[in-house]
Structure formats: C-alpha cells, structure tokens
Amino acid sequence: MNDLLLDVMEVSKTFARGRLLSREKIVAVNKVSMQLAAGQPEILAIIGESGSGKTTLARMILNMETPTSGRLVLDGTDLAAMGGNAARLAFMHKVQPIFQNPFESFNPLKRVERYLLMTRLRFTGAAGESTAAVAVDAALHKVGLSLKEVGGRYPHELSGGQLQRVAIARALLAEPKLIVADEPVSMIDASLRMSIVNLFRTLRDELGISIIYVTHDLATAYYISDRIMIMQKGSVVESGDARTVLKAPRHPYTRQLREAVLLPEVASAPAIVTPNMNGLSPGAPERRA
Amino acid sequence: MVAFIRELLRYRTEFRIGLALVAVVLLLSMMASFSPYPPDSVYVVPPDLPPSLTYWFGTTSRGQDVFWQVSFAIRNTLLFGGTVALVSRLVALAVGLVSGYKGGWVDRALMSVNDTFIVIPLLPILVLFYFVMRDRISWLMLALIMACFGWAYDARLIRSVVMSLRQREFTQTSLFSGMTTRQILTEEHLPYVVPILFSTTMNNMVWSIGLEVTLAVLGFTDINTPTIGGMIYWANQHTAMVAGIWWWIAFPTIAVIMAFIGLFLLAVSVNAHIDPRSRLWSTGEAS
Amino acid sequence: MHASVEQPHGDQEAQPLLVVRDLQAYYRTSHAGVRRGIRAVDGVSFTVRRGEIYGLAGESSSGKTTLIKSIAGAIKPPLEIVGGSMEFAFLSGYGGLHRAARAELERIRWRHLSYIMQGSMNVLNPVRRVRSSFVDFAYPHIGGSLKQFEQLVVAHLARVKLDPSVLTAFPHELSGGMRQRAALALATICRPGFIIADEPTTALDVVVQKEVLGMIRGIQRETGSSVLFVTHDMGVHAHITDRLAIMYAGRLVEEAATAEIFRNPLHPYTKNLISSLPRIGEDAPRAGLAGAPPNLADPPSGCRFHPRCPLASEICCREVPVMREASSGHRVACFAVNGGDGA
Numbered sequence A: 001m002n003d004l005l006l007d008v009m010e011v012s013k014t015f016a017r018g019r020l021l022s023r024e025k026i027v028a029v030n031k032v033s034m035q036l037a038a039g040q041p042e043i044l045a046i047i048g049e050s051g052s053g054k055t056t057l058a059r060m061i062l063n064m065e066t067p068t069s070g071r072l073v074l075d076g077t078d079l080a081a082m083g084g085n086a087a088r089l090a091f092m093h094k095v096q097p098i099f100q101n102p103f104e105s106f107n108p109l110k111r112v113e114r115y116l117l118m119t120r121l122r123f124t125g126a127a128g129e130s131t132a133a134v135a136v137d138a139a140l141h142k143v144g145l146s147l148k149e150v151g152g153r154y155p156h157e158l159s160g161g162q163l164q165r166v167a168i169a170r171a172l173l174a175e176p177k178l179i180v181a182d183e184p185v186s187m188i189d190a191s192l193r194m195s196i197v198n199l200f201r202t203l204r205d206e207l208g209i210s211i212i213y214v215t216h217d218l219a220t221a222y223y224i225s226d227r228i229m230i231m232q233k234g235s236v237v238e239s240g241d242a243r244t245v246l247k248a249p250r251h252p253y254t255r256q257l258r259e260a261v262l263l264p265e266v267a268s269a270p271a272i273v274t275p276n277m278n279g280l281s282p283g284a285p286e287r288r289a
Numbered sequence B: 001m002v003a004f005i006r007e008l009l010r011y012r013t014e015f016r017i018g019l020a021l022v023a024v025v026l027l028l029s030m031m032a033s034f035s036p037y038p039p040d041s042v043y044v045v046p047p048d049l050p051p052s053l054t055y056w057f058g059t060t061s062r063g064q065d066v067f068w069q070v071s072f073a074i075r076n077t078l079l080f081g082g083t084v085a086l087v088s089r090l091v092a093l094a095v096g097l098v099s100g101y102k103g104g105w106v107d108r109a110l111m112s113v114n115d116t117f118i119v120i121p122l123l124p125i126l127v128l129f130y131f132v133m134r135d136r137i138s139w140l141m142l143a144l145i146m147a148c149f150g151w152a153y154d155a156r157l158i159r160s161v162v163m164s165l166r167q168r169e170f171t172q173t174s175l176f177s178g179m180t181t182r183q184i185l186t187e188e189h190l191p192y193v194v195p196i197l198f199s200t201t202m203n204n205m206v207w208s209i210g211l212e213v214t215l216a217v218l219g220f221t222d223i224n225t226p227t228i229g230g231m232i233y234w235a236n237q238h239t240a241m242v243a244g245i246w247w248w249i250a251f252p253t254i255a256v257i258m259a260f261i262g263l264f265l266l267a268v269s270v271n272a273h274i275d276p277r278s279r280l281w282s283t284g285e286a287s
Numbered sequence C: 001m002h003a004s005v006e007q008p009h010g011d012q013e014a015q016p017l018l019v020v021r022d023l024q025a026y027y028r029t030s031h032a033g034v035r036r037g038i039r040a041v042d043g044v045s046f047t048v049r050r051g052e053i054y055g056l057a058g059e060s061s062s063g064k065t066t067l068i069k070s071i072a073g074a075i076k077p078p079l080e081i082v083g084g085s086m087e088f089a090f091l092s093g094y095g096g097l098h099r100a101a102r103a104e105l106e107r108i109r110w111r112h113l114s115y116i117m118q119g120s121m122n123v124l125n126p127v128r129r130v131r132s133s134f135v136d137f138a139y140p141h142i143g144g145s146l147k148q149f150e151q152l153v154v155a156h157l158a159r160v161k162l163d164p165s166v167l168t169a170f171p172h173e174l175s176g177g178m179r180q181r182a183a184l185a186l187a188t189i190c191r192p193g194f195i196i197a198d199e200p201t202t203a204l205d206v207v208v209q210k211e212v213l214g215m216i217r218g219i220q221r222e223t224g225s226s227v228l229f230v231t232h233d234m235g236v237h238a239h240i241t242d243r244l245a246i247m248y249a250g251r252l253v254e255e256a257a258t259a260e261i262f263r264n265p266l267h268p269y270t271k272n273l274i275s276s277l278p279r280i281g282e283d284a285p286r287a288g289l290a291g292a293p294p295n296l297a298d299p300p301s302g303c304r305f306h307p308r309c310p311l312a313s314e315i316c317c318r319e320v321p322v323m324r325e326a327s328s329g330h331r332v333a334c335f336a337v338n339g340g341d342g343a
Helices: A054-061 A084-094 A113-124 A128-142 A160-173 A190-207 A218-224 A242-247 A252-260 B002-011 B013-034 B066-102 B104-119 B122-136 B139-150 B152-167 B169-176 B181-217 B228-237 B247-274 B276-286 C064-072 C102-108 C130-137 C146-159 C164-168 C176-188 C206-223 C234-240 C258-263 C268-275 C314-318
Strands: A004-017 A024-037 A043-047 A069-074 A095-098 A178-182 A210-215 A227-232 A235-241 C018-031 C034-048 C053-057 C079-088 C113-116 C194-198 C226-230 C243-248 C251-257 C324-327 C330-332
Touching: A004 A054, A024 A054, A024 A235, A043 A054, A043 A190, A043 A218, A054 A069, A054 A178, A054 A210, A084 A095, A084 A113, A095 A160, A095 B169, A113 A128, A113 A160, A113 B169, A128 A160, A160 A190, A160 B169, A190 A210, A190 A218, A190 C268, A210 A218, A218 A242, A227 A242, A227 A252, A235 A242, A235 A252, A252 C206, B002 B013, B002 B247, B013 B066, B013 B247, B066 B104, B066 B139, B066 B152, B066 B181, B066 B228, B066 B247, B104 B152, B122 B139, B122 B181, B139 B152, B139 B181, B152 B169, B152 B181, B169 B181, B181 B228, B181 B247, B228 B247, C018 C064, C034 C064, C034 C079, C034 C251, C053 C064, C053 C234, C064 C079, C064 C194, C064 C226, C113 C176, C130 C146, C130 C164, C130 C176, C146 C164, C146 C176, C146 C206, C176 C206, C206 C234, C226 C234, C234 C258, C243 C258, C243 C268, C251 C258, C251 C268, C258 C268
Parallel strands: A043 A210, A043 A227, A095 A178, A178 A210, C053 C226, C053 C243, C113 C194, C194 C226
Antiparallel strands: A004 A024, A004 A069, A227 A235, C018 C034, C018 C079, C243 C251, C251 C330, C324 C330
C-alpha cells in the first residue's frame, strides 16, 4: 500500500442525462485503472479528445467528483472514506490542481497573493503572515516571479503566462506530492507556453513532485511526459512509456491521433496555387436569377 | 462599491434622478425630529386650514399640521419598508448563498420551503392575521410577517448567481487554498451578490410600503402610529375629499409617490448596470 | 461613389483582392474621467492576392482579432479606425467595409465576402433548422427556384461530406465538426471571392481539425477564393496557408511564403516561435521567450519586441522598424536583419 502514491482501481463514472422518463446514461469514464509510484516522481500525461473522459478522471483524482464505482486511494487514504474538514485539508495538502484558464483561476475582484498566503497558512502551519510571506516569495521565485511583481496585483493586471505561474506557485505552497494539471498550457500564448511546460519538468526533478498532465496535445505530452495514457470514450486504449507509445503507436486510435498532429513544418512546399476556374469565377455565383 | 456608485452617477441619468427623489424624501422624514408637536396629539392647531406660509401643507380636520404629520408618516413608512427589506435580505442572502453553494439535498430542502413562500397568497394571510390579532398588532410585527414573505424570489436569484460562481475555477482555487465554506461564501462570492442585494432592496421596499399603505387605508393596521396609509385612512374617515380638504390626502400621496419613483429608478438603474451588456453599451457610448 | 464589381483578372500580382494600407485601429475608452487608447492595430499593411490562403499568426494580445474586425467592417465603439485604408477588389473606392452603406454590405455579404468563425453557432441560427440558414443567407444571392437551390445545397454539402439530412437538423443536434462543416458549406456556396476564417478549427478535436482543414483547402482550390486565415496555431498555418504574416503587439513583424517562414525565419520573435514548437520524436529542450507581450495601452517605444529581444540594440528602443524586403517576397521589420539605418 505504501509504495503507491496514487492507486486508481477500476474507476467508472456515469452521468445521467435527459428528461424525467427517458433517462440515458453517459459513461464518462469506464473502468480505468492506473498507478503512480511513491518516491519516484514522474510526469504522466492523460491524452484524449473532447468526450474522452480525461477531465472527469482528473476531477475524480482531485476528489471534485465521486466515482460511480471503483476505488481511488491516495497515499494510503481511500478518497471515498474521507470525511470531515481535517481529512479534506490533509488530502489537499497532498494533491493540488492547476486549471486550464489562468484568467479564471483567481477571483477577479481579489488580489492574487491572498490565495498564496492562505494556502501557506492553511497547509503548512506557517506561523503568522510574515513567515508565510517569505515562503510565498520563495515559491514565486521557483516559477520565475517574485512577491514584488505579484504583490497587491489583481488578476487582470497580470498576463496569462504570469497568472499560470502564480497558480503553480500557489500549488507548490501546499507542498503537495502530486499536481493534477488539466490543459495547463492550452490557453497560454505560444511564446510563453514552453517556459511553463519546462517548469513542470523542474518541479519533477528538483522538488520531486509527480504531475498528472491532462492534454489533447500530443507534441507537448511527448516533450515532457515520462508515461502516457491515451483515452477514448472513457476507456484507456493504450498506455506506456511516452516515447515508445508515440513513436510506434499500436492501437489504431493512437495511430489516428498521431497522424492528425499538424507538424510545424511544411511537408512539401505547395506550388503557388493557380486557381482552377473552370468557368467558376469568384464573386460570380453559378446561377443568377 | 464606491467605484460602482461613482460609475452609476456618471453614466445613469435614472440613477441621478432616483437619488435626488430619495434624498428629498429622506430629508422630509428626518425633519420629524424637529416637530413642535407630538405626532399623536390632536387639536394642536386650528383645523381645516388650507396651505399657507404658517402651515405649509395646511392642517387636518383633527387639528394636526399636515407638514409634520407627513414628516412622521413618511419616516415611519420608510422605517417599516427598511425593516422589511433588511430582515428579508438577510434571510434571502443566507438561503441563497447556502442553497446555491451546497447544492444537493440542502438545496432541494431549502428550495421547497422557498417555493412554498412564493405560492402562498399574501394579502388574505395578512387580513386573517389582523382579525386574529386585532389591537395587539404593531408595525414591527407586521414588518416581520411581511419579511417572512419577501425573501423567497430574491433567494432564488442569489442562489442562481452563486450556482454559476461555484462552477467557476476560482472557487476551486479557493477550496484548494484551504478556505472554509464560510470564507468562500462571504469573501469570494458575496462581492458578486452585493449589487443584487442593493437593487432588490429597493424593489422590496416599494413592494412592502405599497402593501402597508393598502392595509392601512383599509384600516387593517395599527392606525394610531402615523404612517402614509394611516393618514389617508383618517382623511377618509373625515371625508376629506368631499369636504374639500384635498391637502390632507394630496401631500402624503405625493410624498409616497416620490419615494416609490425614487426607489424604483434606483433599482432599475442598478439592475441595468449589473447587466454587463448594457453596462458596456452605456459606458461605450459615453466615451 | 459607386462600388464596382470587378471580374477576376489573369494577372494576380496586378489585381490583389485586398490591399490593407497602414491600418490603425484603436480602442478609445474613457473610464471615470481617464481617457485611454489601446493601440491594438498600429500601422499594418499587407496584400491578399487572388486565389491564395493568406495566414495571419499572432498571440492573444497581438491585435489579430481587431484586425479581422476592421477588415470585416465590424467597427463598434470603443473600436475606431484611426487611419489607413482597406481596399477590396469587389468594392473599390471606399477604403473599408465600415464606410460602405448597409445596402451595399447586404449585397456583398455571402456573395463576395463570407466568414467562418470559431463558434459556427454565430452563423447558424440555433433555433432554426440548418436549411433555413441556407435559405436566409445564400438563396437571395443565387436565385432560381427553391427546388434548384436545394439541389445545389445538397451537392455542395457533399463536398464537405455531409448528408442532406443535416438540413432538417437543428445546429445543436450536430457535432462540433459537423456544425463547422455546415458553416463552411454556407460560407462557400455562393463562391465568394474572399473568405475570412477566424480560428475556424480551434475548437475542434485534432482528427476532425485535419479533416476540416483539408475541406477548406479543397473548396478554396475549386472556387479560387482568397482566404484570410487567422489562427495562433503554427501547425495549422504550416498545413494550409500559402503565405504567412506574423503579428506582434499590433504590428506585422514578418511576412513570407509559409514554407519560407518555417525554413528560414528572420525576425527574432518568429525564430523563437518556430524553434520552441515541440515535435514528436525530437527530445532537444525548447525554450520559451522571457517576459510577456506588452500592454497595448502603453506599448514600448521603438520596436515593440525590443524588451524581449535577444538582439535588441540601442536603435530598437528609439525607432520603429519598417517592413522591408529581405529577399524576394520575404518582408521583415527588424533592425538586426535589415541593417541599422531603418530608413
């Protein structure tokens, strides 16, 4: 039991949809099992398209959603058996989330450092605001920012990239063992994206934090993850070492995904297109009244 | 909040007019403290005098100065409306926040109570209450009864706002920052609810004052406390309109209409300003 | 002023479809007494030729959305066109759609100019069947009997691999990919000369995205329309556009044939943009750019990229670099590339 950080056992989640009489059940996650080893930090990418159940799975790991069947055990604690405030705090001390939209991650009416200080005070028993502020500054330095830049600022005064860094710093302040990041860079501008992605690697190597990276983007998943898990319609269709799976996908769906990746280079320079008019000139519809 | 009011003053003519009307009515009600006569004494001035420089609003057939009577009446009426609004806002806020945030069975239980209050017809209940209580009825009791019926719609409104706030990622960030439910509700969500609270307060006051005036005119309240409705009740008892004592009815009516329109304009302009689309439109046009 | 409908010309170079000259579009707001101008598009010039897919790449605050709004004539306060002109081949003499009369716009829409947006729900009326959207928008331009029109629609839907049954469906009954293909069919059925495609595949899953891109390409080749294709996704640009312009902080920084941009990027911003893209099968570390895109209410002096630029020199802080041809058809706005004189 103790050698697993996260043990997901045959977890399913169904949602009921529809009217009162004709209820249909939608299986969002179907009997998914996965493990993360303790003391062996790694980045695991969960890859899937919309409707694959990847976000629902991530939400179940974060205890934001209860599974319909199956069991989730985090660091020896069964999530279903967790009751009371103290247990919830202990859980959040171990697992922290990073969300997709950095502009939505913080209350627009509040200053961002509020969340950083709060996290520090609640989870690590920091004695007083001033000790917490020192820790906050240190965490911000780890993500390439400082309390001087961020202190007193409201979310709209920071860029998307900066906010996502603050979100990561906030997660770090709880000193978690696992970070679950749901599409953390899909809304980050291209020129800033790689520095955030690289940051995850630093967290794994220097702070020993395991990361579950939920994404639809195979290229960044290949770039940072150690292991990947491909999901389709709620089920895991292929999983394993990131490089092996993505270089030589075995499941037809993985192959299909792999082939749909638009390479950032022009395969064969297209000849200057000469429009083939065939009597159909632009601006002149085929038939006129 | 200060910025919000400044923005309203800048871009909303309705708000400015409403504020001016409410200010006049408030000033009138505050004058009551300087009244030379106690409000319930009769025959302190010569009766049935028309408005003049000595008696600005004239005098009643009961020998009371209409100006000071209106001043007391509007003060009591506003106090009544304010009490109803305050109590019902507190209930609406508590029910709306908890119901919207907790969801599940808590939400279902609270909303079934809520909907019961929405469908119960109020006027028959109040009349029934009067016949049971008779002389023991006081304005505070009436205010509390009306507050019991005045929160349900607004609780639903607040609930729907909180439900959508709960779905937003920052609520999750707050949760994972270790905030308690009370902290999330009062510190993260309440700021979004305050403007709604403000605008529904006006609507609620218009509603409760209107109902109080109706009951008082019909004689279903404590008629010895001077209120706007009470004044009209006494004027009717002395057939003021037939006797040509029009000022006995006209001035309280004008005062309460000013209060109505003022509160209504405030509510409308605040409401329109909360709606982000109309806010953009008005500030965009003004630039 | 009469706008003339010109017939396509054999010489593409001489007859560009759209010429944008030194366009300046600002947001002017006045909030609590403080006047502010956000210079979202500040001196942009480019030409869209006939029959090409012209790509426009940029980040979230680069001004590309404002640029499309301006070209589409969707100018509403606080957005203002402060300077410059946009000349369409099919509507000459106006200097931009925002100056054209309403009747003129009605005549041009769908027939000469159409849009494919990220949320196709904006085009397809959500409470009416797909058929009515086609009848409302395209039928007035095509005419003939309704029956003939319907045959034409069905034939056109086949090009985007949609079954005629989608015509009787409501938009919400279709999947995202089907909706986007229906919107594509609607945008192209009148064979317009110019199509504005604003992140048309961003909301789609990768497999569907590739398919829809292929369809856009196919229809564009067949009709010879020009497309202004806007997206932040460099992979999409590589896949579909003929020429590509890179926008940064309200200005164009580089423009060339797409293959040339990917093979030989010259501007330091473009260079980083392309080298930082991860590729499956390559394990070399990638670095992002330091700093953040500037606030356009108070942009940096001179070259707006200079605070983040590894090659910045003293002149970059002082003067604004102009777009100059570095090689044939490859324009770039950078002192380090063009030489320090800047003139």
